[in-house]
Amino acid sequence: MDSQKRLFQSVYVAIFFAQGALIPYMTLYFSQTKFGLTPSQVGIIVAILPILSIGVQPLWGMLTDRTGRVRAWLILAMLSAALISLTFLVATSYIWIVILMVIWSVFQCAHIPLVDMMTLDYTTRSKVDYGAIRLYGSAGFAIAVFAMGRISDSTWGLASTFVLSAVLLILGSVFVRMIPEKSSIRDVTLAPLSWTAVWNKHFVFFLCGGMLVFGPIYANNYYFGLYVTNSGGSTTLVGTLFLVAVLFEIPFMKVASQLMERYGSVNVLVGAAIISAVRNGVLALEPPIWVVWLLAIAQGLVVGLLIPVALQFVRTLVDRQVSSTAIGVYMALTSGLATAGFNMLSGKIIELDDILGVFWMYTIVTAIGALIWIGMSRRTLKG
Template identity: 30%
Template sequence: MHNAKTNASMTSLFFANVLYWVCAGVYSPFLSAHYTSLGLSAAQTGILLAATPVCALAIQPLWSTIADKLGRRRAVIVALCLAAAVLAPLYYLASTFVPVLLVTFAFSAFFSGLLPLSDSLVIELADRSGLDFSRIRMGGTIGYAIVVLIVGRLLDMAPQIQFTVVSAALVVFAAHMWRLPEAGIRANAADDPKVSHGKGLLSLFTSNEIAFVLVFAFISSAAIGFIGAFLGRYAVELGEGQNLVGVLSAVSAASEIPILLVSSKLVRRFGEMNLLIFSCFMAALRLVLVGTGIVPVMVCGQLLQSVSYMTVYYSCVTYIANHTYEDCRARGQSAFAMVQSGLSVVVANLFGGWACDALGTHAGFLAFALASTIAAVAALVAYVLWRRSAAPQPEGQAAA
């Protein structure tokens, strides 16, 4: 009976991850190509693609706070799904910059809150059932890889179906999440030492090292955000279509599977911080390879998704799950999402749009790779100095 219940929990949580990433896979990878088809410039595309991360910064914390305070993450997720599903078809009514911007802000205000809330709920339910989150997260990778391949081909033939499919996927995701159990905090948790009584971002966490976790996450995520923002536009400039975007996105997603199979072992062997630092340099290398514009080399670059994105994502969500107070788990994951899907993507889109307009897309990729490398080196030096200053000194040395 216990094994049957555990298997049922694994299946439900696995498909929760599948369905979120199906929604993301239908929507996000093809947006820049959609904007380009409307005749919008690279700078305008950058601004539009920055709308979602701006919402992640400005509005997402509201949803996480509501979910934590009410202890109703599942209900908030379902409400956000249904609101986004209603708003997605408004894209069909917008064809110039300002209307598209307004629709994107409206949709993103709800859609941007889904990932951190879903992650915090699924991670907690997995922990209660003794399940390995890396196996559950593999569902998202598989779902994303399959859907971007299928949708890339479909959009080449019928681009007008994109936002209808987005709405349908969100409704299915909402229905599945409603079937999951709730995971609110305990009613008697107010006096628990595992509950935060402070204010401010750092008060959500049990270690100040989180500041460096978020810095390294920002650097790698900005590099990957640049690729996500301008890969579709680059494909169009190279004379390719949505199919290439779908293939490259599927390759990157499929590369995550081997890492997810060993991610728990990697964290135990090297630690989250070492994996994050390594991932920053891999993200810079990925920018160089994708920026060549040579399809086989671009494929090799996308294979680095495994060690530039997934290592960051898994290290951060597990670090945060283990270093947040019980009543702050949704807000803890939201803080990571604000950096990964918010601030870093705003920087990538705005500066990336300017760089691509000023230098050309090829040179823009190389310039962003150089900036990412410099930032990673600076952050590494700062982290090493912080570790040395924070390390307890030997008694004799301290007395001296």
């Protein structure tokens, strides 16, 4: 059991290291003068991954629900994304970048939902805390963002993000291959999929709030670097602030299950959402740098609680036979549709106003999402 747990932890390190080495710096990379792209074009490019996630992630979920072969699909997705990401190094025109982003995104968006499906099955059978494994992903992301902040300031430049991401995905696929097949095969249901089993009213309420809460959180990963550099900071500072945020995710992921058992899933979700809204509002006020450091800690608290609690909460809202599909739908609408919308909207706001307007927008919509979750909690109590 301990060896399997270490393998799962290693996979999370690899997958999130690959994301941390690339996604926070993607906006900065495509904003370089050599590409000659407008902020709106950059916003569209970074929105492609979450846009495609809307339709593709549920398909990955249904595929695994029908075949039960999560491990094989995850290996295919990781290797494909790694190889395709290297082609960005030779793409300079807007059209080719968009085409490559579409192809790459089909495989990239499968990594987190598939590894979460494998892990949740393993933790359920083995009575292991999911947060104790997922926190290794946060550690990998933190190390990657910090390292890339320093590397990108060197002669290697921002192009090195794609190389490092590809290397870690290839390494991670090796770890996935080492996980015994029986640990990743799920019960296969050949009966027709019942969408009513997925789209119940509690799940819909959760998704409505989740899109408004998670959308700004994921979009922040693309635009926080621009916020810092526009304020006079360096990419090294960007990486260091991300490092602080993600390092503080780890202890909160560790205690997420205990807080969920003590206060209830919805209360933890609402509390984290309120903190997220306050954090965005303070950033929009252009605070001094020492406050920005404190807000990085607050971001770690928010993400450290929201991700494990929300994922486990989704599984309680639907039947087990459609849990993979529900997870795919949840990720498609939060990390997909919502993130895409906020990425593109952020680019438009920057053109019309500035980066501070982006964080005012994040503040408002996150607060609305928290109110929807409060309403969901009250409906549940009345029911």
